[in-house]
Amino acid sequence: MSYKETTNELRERARRNYERVRNEIISEEKRSLLSEYRADDFDSVLFIVTAPRGGSSLLFDILRHHDATCSLDGEHDRWFTLDGIGYPALESDVVPADFDSFDRERLLTDLLAEVGATERSGDLTHRVDNTLVRLPLQFPDRDLPYEQIREQLLDGVPFEEILEGLGIPSLQYDEYAERDADSPFENETIEDRPFVSSHRHKRALTADDFDRTLVLKASGDAYRLPWIREQLFPETDVKVVHLTRNPAASINGLYDGWRLNRGFQTYNVGELDIDGYDGSLWCYDLPPGWARDGDLIDICLLQWTQAHRHILDGRDAFDDVLRVRFEDLLTDTRSVVQEIVEFAELGEGPLLSENVDDPNKVMTTKEPRHARWRDREDFVTNALDRADETYTDVVEDLGYTEESQWI
Numbered sequence: 001m002s003y004k005e006t007t008n009e010l011r012e013r014a015r016r017n018y019e020r021v022r023n024e025i026i027s028e029e030k031r032s033l034l035s036e037y038r039a040d041d042f043d044s045v046l047f048i049v050t051a052p053r054g055g056s057s058l059l060f061d062i063l064r065h066h067d068a069t070c071s072l073d074g075e076h077d078r079w080f081t082l083d084g085i086g087y088p089a090l091e092s093d094v095v096p097a098d099f100d101s102f103d104r105e106r107l108l109t110d111l112l113a114e115v116g117a118t119e120r121s122g123d124l125t126h127r128v129d130n131t132l133v134r135l136p137l138q139f140p141d142r143d144l145p146y147e148q149i150r151e152q153l154l155d156g157v158p159f160e161e162i163l164e165g166l167g168i169p170s171l172q173y174d175e176y177a178e179r180d181a182d183s184p185f186e187n188e189t190i191e192d193r194p195f196v197s198s199h200r201h202k203r204a205l206t207a208d209d210f211d212r213t214l215v216l217k218a219s220g221d222a223y224r225l226p227w228i229r230e231q232l233f234p235e236t237d238v239k240v241v242h243l244t245r246n247p248a249a250s251i252n253g254l255y256d257g258w259r260l261n262r263g264f265q266t267y268n269v270g271e272l273d274i275d276g277y278d279g280s281l282w283c284y285d286l287p288p289g290w291a292r293d294g295d296l297i298d299i300c301l302l303q304w305t306q307a308h309r310h311i312l313d314g315r316d317a318f319d320d321v322l323r324v325r326f327e328d329l330l331t332d333t334r335s336v337v338q339e340i341v342e343f344a345e346l347g348e349g350p351l352l353s354e355n356v357d358d359p360n361k362v363m364t365t366k367e368p369r370h371a372r373w374r375d376r377e378d379f380v381t382n383a384l385d386r387a388d389e390t391y392t393d394v395v396e397d398l399g400y401t402e403e404s405q406w407i
Contacts, residue, residue: 003268004088006188010140014082014190017136017143022113025146026129033205038108039115040236041210042070046344048217049225050243051307052264052284053253055326057196059243060217062337062359065201066349068212070117073130074174074196075218077266078137079110081190086220087267092288094310097226097317104231116202117212120351123203128153130198137190139168159197171262173197184261186281193263201351213344219285222307225314239344240318242311244398245326246406247304247391248380252373254300255380258283274299297383305391312397327407330370333359370407 022034039045046063050056057074064071080086085102086093114130116123128150135144144166152162160170169185170176174194221228229238257264258277265281269292272280276296287306290299315321322343329336337356341349373380384391395401 003270007088007268008084010188011082011084011190014136014140017140017146018082018133021132021136021146025150026132027125027204029125029204030129033207034109034112037112037205037207037210038105039111039214040108040233042214042236043211044213044237044239044344045233046213046215047221047228047238047240048215048243049221049240049311050219050245050326051222051250051304052219053250053257054219054243054245054307055329056217056219056243058359059241059326059329059340060215061199062333062352062355063215063340065118065199065355066215066341066346066352067118067120068346068349069215070115070205070209070212071202071215072111072114073134073198075192075220076111076216077218077220078134078191079107079113080218080220082110082137083107087269087286092290093220093223093286094288095224095227097230099227100231108232112205114198115205115214116198117205117209118201118351119203120201121203122200124154126202126204127198127200129204130202131159134191134195138172138193138195140190141187177263186261186265186279188268188281189265192266213346219307222311222314223285223287225311226317229317238318239320240315240322241340241343242315242321242323243326243329244308244323244400246400247301247384247395248373248377248403248406249326249371250304251297251300251383252376252380254284254303255297255376258296258300295383297379301383301387301391305387305394308394308398309390312394327405330407373406 023031048056048060063069083102083106085095085107113133116126116130131153132146132150135146135149149162153159160176163170172193172195175197177194225240258279261279264283265279266284267282267286269282269286271292272282273293274296275294285303285307287303289302289306320343322340324336324340334356337352400406
């Protein structure tokens with residue numbers, strides 16, 4: 001069986017199990033809401049777009065604690081993958097603006113399946129439902145005892161203990177992962193690892209929540225902005241935050257993530273022959289011009305360059321775009337977050353204000369540290385020195401020409 005046939009079979013199995021969970025296992029309230037509403041019923045949507053390892057997980061985690069937002073947990077790429085939007089149906093992560101070979105109503109309903117509203121008290125039922133609808137995407141090759149898992153979660157059994165009982169390594173979840181743990185593993189999923197868990201300040205949606213702002217982030221959106229505007233949310237008030245990060249730090253993070261071998265795998269593209277990588281699955285985004293061979297550091301460079309090139313080229317599809325630097329988010333967190341809150345017209349957010357002062361560590365490959373890329377400075381800068389004109393143009397457009405400011 002070819003890798004494309006394997007991918008399609010995996011997706012079909014995930015869809016079958018997901019439909020069963022959605023129609024039979026989760027709470028009646030959740031089922032009722034999904035029968036009446038879709039993601040485009042929100043009055044406004046805020047997209048965070050960047051290249052992979054650009055800092056969007058940190059920013060998203062802060063904003064999903066705002067009291068006026070609703071959100072998924074982590075990236076929404078899994079729902080596009082489940083609906084066959086992307087590789088191998090398309091040659092890369094680029095989705096043309098006129099691409100309409102998909103079931104729009106189903107996709108928008110799928111996008112809503114795990115969305116919760118931020119509220120200080122939270123809601124156990126939402127967290128349980130959210131866990132259940134995602135399990136078929138995380139482990140599509142397993143027939144899990146979903147009813148039993150639901151009962152255990154509602155009874156307060158720790159999820160990590162449930163995973164252990166099923167023979168599933170908890171390291172696949174960001175909440176339990178040890179950043180430097182030497183525990184490599186690979187298997188194909190619909191949802192990219194490490195899986196991000198629901199925070200405890202979210203509850204199930206109600207009809208009144210659709211006047212809130214839905215916050216979405218996925219690095220793959222860099223390649224589908226015009227399609228999002230024209231095909232997915234043509235009549236919704238959509239605002240975009242373009243988060244930038246200097247190329248050295250991003251590329252260094254990509255290099256670490258590829259070599260981790262227990263997360264960030266996205267595609268089975270066939271046999272790989274990449275110097276510096278001993279895994280079998282592609283990691284992170286699949287940019288145009290990708291190849292199955294070459295040097296890993298050059299692939300990371302391509303991923304950073306093409307993502308930001310496509311964001312810069314696709315931003316005109318939206319009226320409201322705010323560009324912020326991850327470096328500023330690290331050094332002046334409160335001011336940058338306040339700028340985004342005002343841009344998105346979110347208003348006051350007491351819970352967010354608390355989280356800004358002590359943000360969570362999310363989707364890190366190693367312990368966060370400023371300018372960590374300088375640990376392999378010569379290796380990274382040598383790759384940048386041989387980069388092409390497209391890279392140089394992006395660096396200039398984003399204002400990263402002064403290396404002394406790269407942290």
